[in-house]
Amino acid sequence: MKPPHADDDLERELRAHVDLEAEERSGPGVSPSEAYRRARVALGNQALIAEDVRDVWHRRRLNDLRQDVRFGWRQLRRKPGFALVAILTLALGIGANTAMFSVAQAALWRALPYPHPERLVQPTEVEAKNPASEWGTTYPAFQEWRARSHSFEHLALMFRFNKILSEGNEPERIAGMAVSGDYFAVFGVAPAKGRALTAQDDRVGAPLAMVLSHDMWADRYHGDPTILGRTVNFGGGTFTVVGVMPAGFGTGFNGAPIACWVSLLAVVPPAYTARANLWAFEAIGRLRPGRTAAQAQAELEQIMLPIWREHPDTNRGLVIAVPSLRASITGDIREALLVLLAAAGLVLLIACANLAVLVSVQVSGRSRELALRAALGAGRVRVAFQLLIESGMLAAAGGLAGVVIAYWATRSLAGFSQDPRLLHAGISAPVLGFALCATIATTVVAGVVPALPSGRARQEALNGRTGAQPRRTRLQRAFVAAEIALCLVLLVGAALLLQTLRNVLRVNAGFRTDHLIVMELGLPSTYNDAQSLQFYRALPARLDALPGVTAGTVVSNLPLDRGSGNGDIHIEGRAAAPGELGVANFQQPLPGYFRTMGISILEGRDFDGRDDGSRERVVIINHHMAQRFWPGASPIGKRIKIGPAENNSWMTIVGVVDDVHRTNLDNPMGYSVYTPLLAGAGNNEDVAVRTAGDPAVVIPEVRAELRRLAPGLLIDHLGTMDQRIDDSVNPHRLNLILFGLFAGLALTLACIGLYGVIAYAVGQRTHEFGVRMALGARRAQVLRDVLGHGLALIAGGIGLGLVLTLSLAGLIRTMLFGVSPTDPATTAAVALLLAAVGLAACWIPARRATRIDPTVALRNE
Amino acid sequence: MVTRALSKIVRPERTAILQGTLDMLILRTLLAGPAHGHAIARHIQRTSDDTLQLEHGSLYPALHRLVKNGWIAAKWEMNKERKREFKYYRLTPLGRKQLAHEQSKWALVSAAIQRILNHGGELA
Numbered sequence: 005m006k007p008p009h010a011d012d013d014l015e016r017e018l019r020a021h022v023d024l025e026a027e028e029r030s031g032p033g034v035s036p037s038e039a040y041r042r043a044r045v046a047l048g049n050q051a052l053i054a055e056d057v058r059d060v061w062h063r064r065r066l067n068d069l070r071q072d073v074r075f076g077w078r079q080l081r082r083k084p085g086f087a088l089v090a091i092l093t094l095a096l097g098i099g100a101n102t103a104m105f106s107v108a109q110a111a112l113w114r115a116l117p118y119p120h121p122e123r124l125v126q127p128t129e130v131e132a133k134n135p136a137s138e139w140g141t142t143y144p145a146f147q148e149w150r151a152r153s154h155s156f157e158h159l160a161l162m163f164r165f166n167k168i169l170s171e172g173n174e175p176e177r178i179a180g181m182a183v184s185g186d187y188f189a190v191f192g193v194a195p196a197k198g199r200a201l202t203a204q205d206d207r208v209g210a211p212l213a214m215v216l217s218h219d220m221w222a223d224r225y226h227g228d229p230t231i232l233g234r235t236v237n238f239g240g241g242t243f244t245v246v247g248v249m250p251a252g253f254g255t256g257f258n259g260a261p262i263a264c265w266v267s268l269l270a271v272v273p274p275a276y277t278a279r280a281n282l283w284a285f286e287a288i289g290r291l292r293p294g295r296t297a298a299q300a301q302a303e304l305e306q307i308m309l310p311i312w313r314e315h316p317d318t319n320r321g322l323v324i325a326v327p328s329l330r331a332s333i334t335g336d337i338r339e340a341l342l343v344l345l346a347a348a349g350l351v352l353l354i355a356c357a358n359l360a361v362l363v364s365v366q367v368s369g370r371s372r373e374l375a376l377r378a379a380l381g382a383g384r385v386r387v388a389f390q391l392l393i394e395s396g397m398l399a400a401a402g403g404l405a406g407v408v409i410a411y412w413a414t415r416s417l418a419g420f421s422q423d424p425r426l427l428h429a430g431i432s433a434p435v436l437g438f439a440l441c442a443t444i445a446t447t448v449v450a451g452v453v454p455a456l457p458s459g460r461a462r463q464e465a466l467n468g469r470t471g472a473q474p475r476r477t478r479l480q481r482a483f484v485a486a487e488i489a490l491c492l493v494l495l496v497g498a499a500l501l502l503q504t505l506r507n508v509l510r511v512n513a514g515f516r517t518d519h520l521i522v523m524e525l526g527l528p529s530t531y532n533d534a535q536s537l538q539f540y541r542a543l544p545a546r547l548d549a550l551p552g553v554t555a556g557t558v559v560s561n562l563p564l565d566r567g568s569g570n571g572d573i574h575i576e577g578r579a580a581a582p583g584e585l586g587v588a589n590f591q592q593p594l595p596g597y598f599r600t601m602g603i604s605i606l607e608g609r610d611f612d613g614r615d616d617g618s619r620e621r622v623v624i625i626n627h628h629m630a631q632r633f634w635p636g637a638s639p640i641g642k643r644i645k646i647g648p649a650e651n652n653s654w655m656t657i658v659g660v661v662d663d664v665h666r667t668n669l670d671n672p673m674g675y676s677v678y679t680p681l682l683a684g685a686g687n688n689e690d691v692a693v694r695t696a697g698d699p700a701v702v703i704p705e706v707r708a709e710l711r712r713l714a715p716g717l718l719i720d721h722l723g724t725m726d727q728r729i730d731d732s733v734n735p736h737r738l739n740l741i742l743f744g745l746f747a748g749l750a751l752t753l754a755c756i757g758l759y760g761v762i763a764y765a766v767g768q769r770t771h772e773f774g775v776r777m778a779l780g781a782r783r784a785q786v787l788r789d790v791l792g793h794g795l796a797l798i799a800g801g802i803g804l805g806l807v808l809t810l811s812l813a814g815l816i817r818t819m820l821f822g823v824s825p826t827d828p829a830t831t832a833a834v835a836l837l838l839a840a841v842g843l844a845a846c847w848i849p850a851r852r853a854t855r856i857d858p859t860v861a862l863r864n865e
Numbered sequence: 866m867v868t869r870a871l872s873k874i875v876r877p878e879r880t881a882i883l884q885g886t887l888d889m890l891i892l893r894t895l896l897a898g899p900a901h902g903h904a905i906a907r908h909i910q911r912t913s914d915d916t917l918q919l920e921h922g923s924l925y926p927a928l929h930r931l932v933k934n935g936w937i938a939a940k941w942e943m944n945k946e947r948k949r950e951f952k953y954y955r956l957t958p959l960g961r962k963q964l965a966h967e968q969s970k971w972a973l974v975s976a977a978i979q980r981i982l983n984h985g986g987e988l989a
Contacts, residue, residue: 014925017902017952021921024903048922056926060933 014057018050069393076394086366087398089756090359094402094446096749097355099409102431102439104348104742106414108341109438110429112334117252119192123157123291124329127304129283129322138332139322140286143277145308146184149287152307155300159289160187163272167239168526168687168718169264175718176224177526178263180238181254182271188215190290191253197221198232198247205267212270214243218251220263238264240529241271255424257333280311280318281572281583281648288329301326320583334425339818340739346815347497347746350490352442354750357483357490358757359450363395364480365764388452395451403443407431410439421738453479477765481797484757488801488842489808491750495834496809498747500820501740503830507670507822508733514664515563516602519554520725521693521703522562525710526718529687537685539714544594547693550709552702554694557600558681559593562690563664564728571647573675575633576654588629588646588675589666594682598661600694606630608640608659617683623655629675630660646677655679668732670821692725699724739819751838754801755845762794763849770856778858790853794846795839802835887927888936889971892956892964895937899955902928928954936960 025043030036047053080087115121127149128138141149146161153159161184169178185203194200196218205213214236216225225231234245243266254262269277276282291300305324312319327335334341411431418426527536540558547556573585595611598604606627615622623644630639643654655677663673681689695702703722710717766773773786813825823830894900894908905928906921931937937960941950956964 013952018925020901020949020951021903021906025921046921048920050922053922053925056923057929060926060929 011054011058014054018047018053022047072390072393073397075390076397079394080397083366086362090362090398091401091405093355093358093753093756094399094443095405095409097352097753098403098406098439098442098446099413100746100749101345101348101352101442102406102410102435103413103417104341104345105438106410106431106435107417107426107429108345109432109434110427111341111423111425112330112338113434114428116256116330116333117193120290121329123293124190125289125291125297125300125326126329126332127159127287127289127300127324127326128332129308130325132321132323135325136335138325138327138335139283139320142280142282142318143272143285144280145311145318146285146287148307148311149304150186153300153303155291155295155303156289157292158186158190159287160184160190161268161285161287162187163268163285164259164262165239165271166260168529169236169238170528170716171236175526175528175716177524177718177720178220178238179260180264180266181262182268183265184268187265187288190288192290193250193253195247196250198245200247200249201265201267206269207267208269208274210267210270212241212243213246213267214238215247215249215265216245217249217254217261217263219255219261221248237529238266239271256428257425259424261424279648280315297326297328316581317583337423337425339815340735343497343815343819344739344742344746347494347743350494351746351749351753352446354487354490354753354757356446356449357487358753359395359398359446360453361480361483361487361757362760363391363450364453364483365760367391392447392451396447399443399447399450402446403439406443407436407439410435417738417742420734420741422734480761480764484754484761484797485801485804487750487754487757488798488838489803489805491747491754492802492805492835492838493808493812494743494747494750495838496805496831497816498740498743499830499834500816500823500825500827501736501743503823503827504819504821505733505736505740508736509669509729511665511669513563513669513729514603514662516694517725517729519695519697519699520601521695521699521706521722522725522728523691523706523722524720525689525691526720527687527714528716528718530716531687531714533684533686536687536689537682540594540685540689541682543691543713544596544600546709546713547691547706550702550705552695552697552705554696555596555600556691556693557594557597558685558689558691559591559597560681560686560689561591561666562692563601563666564669564725564732565667565690573629573633574645576643576645585633586675588625588677590646590677590679592679592681592683592685595680597678597692601664601692603664604662606660606662607638608657610659611678611680611682613682615680615682617680621653621655621683622658622680624659624661624678625657626661626676627663628673629677632675644677669729670736736819736821751841754838755841758794758797758842759845759849761797762790762846763852765793766790766849766853769853773853773856774858774860777856783854786854786856787850790850791843791846794843794850798839798842798846801842802838805838806831806835886971887923888931889964889967891924891927891931891954892936892960892967895954895956895960896964899942899953901951901953905954931960934959934963936963 022040022043025046026036026039029042029046030039034042044050116124118124126138127141129141129145130139131137141161143161146159150159163182164179165182166177166179168175170176183201183206185201185206188195188200188202195215198215201213201215204210216231221227221231225234228234231245231248235242236245237243249265254265276284289300291297301324304326308319308324312322331338414429414431418429527539531539543558544556547553570587570589572583573588574580575585578585593611595613595615598610607630608624611622611624623646625639625644633639634642639657639660642657644657645652645654661678664676665671666674666676693699693702693706703724707719707722710719773781777783777786809831810826817825890909891905894905897908900908902924903921906924928937928939932939932954936957937954938957939952939954942953943949944951
């Protein structure tokens with residue numbers, strides 16, 4: 005505002021003035037110097053003038069600000085309760101939002117640590133009917149894509165697996181990735197040491213080369229500078245370490261960080277890569293500059309169409325999708341995070357409305373003071389500015405406290421969720437920017453809105469009529485009703501998630517989950533298949549002998565695990581296209597597995613010692629599959645195949661067992677088949693141990709016994725089944741905790757707002773109530789009057805909230821299990837609860853109204 | 866009476882309402898056309914028949930305040946007769962409106978003061 009060189013400018017202006025004045029005053033009898041003296045006297049003290057002018061431009065405004073701040077501070081100090089509630093409200097509102105934003109930012113919007121990450125895509129085959137089902141792709145399809153598509157600068161294939169890495173006596177199961185030649189070129193990230201894998205390595209028969217992740221190198225090899233050239237045993241092969249990737253590469257997606265990379269053709273058997281119906285691989289590509297994902301999608305589909313036509317076996321109603329790398333990384337948590345962010349946003353809205361109401365009530369109480377200040381020359385803008393300063397001070401304090409809360413909340417959230425994608429959540433520059441924006445928005449809403457009616461009200465207030473101003477009161481009521489409406493939305497959401505968690509926990513897992521120790525074992529690679537089988541076959545007897553153990557058993561994949569293999573179902577005598585009958589997951593248990601796990605055998609028999617593959621091949625299916633394919637009939641004796649029809653023999657169904665949830669409790673039940681482990685075990689199998697007492701006591705015994713039986717044995721994920729179930733419902737629990745916190749916060753805020761408005765209204769009507777009671781009104785009537793006033797607000801808010809709830813129902817659908825987002829019973833129960841709590845908040849001021857002493861009320865007049 | 870009240874403007878200490886009066890006089894002066902500070906002072910003194918002893922020093926903060934409010938604009942311009950640059954002030958459209966507003970307000974206030982002064986003698 006202040007013009008440049010203002011001081012020089014003013015001096016020049018004043019000099020001109022003095023010159024002109026001196027010229028006028030000079031004349032006969034007056035010397036030029038005398039004329040100048042008189043001119044300067046007429047002008048006055050130039051330093052003072054300069055000071056005054058500077059004030060006009062600059063200092064006056066700063067003084068005003070300082071004054072406003074000091075005045076605001078005094079106002080807040082006079083009402084510490086109000087200030088505390090307001091600051092706390094904002095701190096929680098801004099804190100919740102900042103924390104959620106920080107998590108969402110880390111997971112959804114943080115730039116991926118690769119050059120031009122927006123060009124990275126993950127082409128995949130998806131079911132046309134269900135675009136969320138990403139099948140990945142097959143090796144032959146990938147070969148066609150790589151040879152014939154022009155959309156990609158680089159296109160690579162990857163295959164994730166866990167294998168045991170060992171040198172000497174330190175075996176460790178690590179997450180590895182087998183990648184095709186262009187993999188590292190796709191990302192455009194150079195290794196920190198040595199070289200990356202290239203097309204040269206990706207050949208059958210090429211020397212086995214391995215690239216380590218930074219963490220693997222730092223943790224297992226303690227940053228050994230001579231790591232390059234070292235040989236390690238990984239999954240039975242001897243690999244030479246040729247490179248180390250920089251820190252952070254191989255992390256940040258769902259699942260364990262990748263510890264090492266090896267070449268795809270070096271480790272994936274030809275039987276896998278030759279099959280056009282084995283969707284075991286994920287593709288990743290870097291689009292050429294200027295190419296879009298849609299173009300790539302169209303091109304890949306053009307390539308696939310003739311293949312699908314000629315080989316129906318390669319298509320199961322699939323189409324091509326080309327999601328961005330970011331979308332495939334965050335696909336499953338994106339919606340939940342956005343819904344939670346929106347929920348936090350609602351809390352901030354409520355906090356804003358609440359603060360606006362509180363400030364507005366305060367302003368109403370101060371209308372005389374503000375009117376007086378206006379009359380004494382403070383402009384309307386200045387009065388509004390004063391209010392803005394006051395709410396700004398509150399918001400600044402709230403914002404600061406909010407950031408502290410957010411820091412703490414983000415840490416606990418990332419720790420609780422254990423999701424590697426949230427690890428980067430923290431207080432970063434964008435997060436602080438978000439908190440600042442939230443604070444400024446709050447200041448404006450809470451500071452300006454209450455100030456709006458002040459102009460009109462001024463006259464009345466000065467006339468001594470300090471009564472409620474209809475416009476402001478209406479505004480307060482509207483805000484409180486809105487708070488209640490938003491609160492209802494959050495409460496309904498929390499209630500739905502509570503039912504979801506309860507429904508998930510109530511799901512019958514299909515087996516006895518208590519008193520059950522579970523683990524994954526890995527025998528050293530020195531064990532051949534026969535030795536492995538011998539070890540696992542003998543294991544139950546050794547475990548049974550331990551004190552506290554009821555029974556031990558072995559299976560290829562325990563329930564509620566990462567999942568097992570799937571194969572197409574074929575049924576003897578039923579002609580069907582491949583995959584038409586669906587897929588079944590399969591696992592191999594030892595005899596006695598079903599009894600130990602508590603899985604009921606509904607029909608037929610369990611496996612026994614003779615089912616070792618030497619005789620007729622046998623299979624046990626689950627109830628779900630029996631119901632689907634042999635409804636009302638017995639499947640015993642029927643023959644099926646699982647997997648490619650051509651290279652398998654028929655298996656005879658000998659039993660039907662109860663349904664067991666394979667991966668998550670909330671996944672729909674699938675078809676399961678069990679084949680005998682005795683027909684062939686590998687190095688890696690799962691073990692379950694049923695205990696009589698507390699499983700935690702028995703765990704060390706089990707571990708010690710296993711170590712005795714097989715030195716160098718790898719024991720992973722040793723724990724109880726209850727713990728595993730607990731972990732599997734963790735995302736639901738986290739959703740509930742966050743939503744519950746937000747809803748609780750919202751309820752508290754809405755009650756404070758409601759209380760504030762009703763208490764203010766009672767204060768305003770003290771005189772009226774006094775008169776009415778003096779004239780014989782009963783206390784109950786006054787009470788009913790005040791509560792009715794509150795109830796009208798609550799009912800309005802709930803009505804609006806119900807409309808909102810119905811229109812927002814679709815958003816939360818994917819987070820629910822076993823309950824509809826518009827569940828009438830839930831909604832009604834929550835509405836009633838909200839009404840009851842709201843009425844309770846009105847009760848206190850209503851009681852105060854009934855205690856008004858008519859004589860006191862009237863004397864005040 | 867009005868004269869006596871106005872003469873107080875020109876003292877360094879002044880009250881809000883009188884400050885507004887000086888603003889009005891400046892705006893009214895500039896209605897005739899652009900002028901520099903000295904000419905404005907001269908004009909106010911001359912047209913009030915030298916009744917208003919305007920201390921020139923108080924004029925400049927007022928001028929700058931009016932510039933800041935956007936009611937007048939300032940520009941250094943060459944005076945051809947004197948071959949010298951002076952800072953000329955001219956009225957902006959906003960200032961024109963403000964002048965009209967202040968004049969009507971002043972008419973009300975002076976009439977009210979006049980009435981009080983007329984009745985004041987009788988009561989005393």
